[in-house]
Amino acid sequence: MAGGNAIRGSRVGAGPMGEDERGESAPRQVVSYYCARGHVTSPSFATGDDQEVPVEWDCPRCGLPAGLDSENPPEPIRNEPYKTHLAYVKERRTDAEGAALLDEALTSLRVRRGDLAPAE
Structure with missing residues (x-):
């Protein structure tokens, strides 16, 4: 088995890959979602004319549906x-x-x- 170099394809002292190598990143918007247990999730989405923000998002902490309205979050799904x-x-x-x-x-x-x- 070869040496134990865990980082392959880069050299020592190389900086992080920036926009020069990857291209420009799309403009983003941060949207807050609120679940029934009071958790707040803020994923970011690309902005644009053809981009739509989802009305509901699954809360990563409890798994309940989260909505855009902080006063009236969606009801938990009854199994x-x-x-x-x-x-x-x-x-x-x-x-x-x-x-x-x-x-x-x-x-x-x-x-x-x-x-x-x-x-x-």
Whole structure:
């Protein structure tokens, strides 16, 4: 393995790369966003005719949505709790419908096993 020089492609004493090497940077504007927990985030965006500032921004501290109005920040998103398959089935059917389906399935099973004569 070669030497342990961690900085590659530059020489000792070289200054930081400036605008001469990279070109001019775009004009920027700093916008403040406010979340429901009182955090303030101030990212900077490029200015221009075709540039739009987002209405909402995710707060990097708590993850809640942050808005432009400090007095009325956006409400936190309500997450639905995890539902099991049984919970979804109970939403679609009443207890009476479930009992009827269970009776039908048990009758069919007993007929296949020979425990019950087929219904006519």
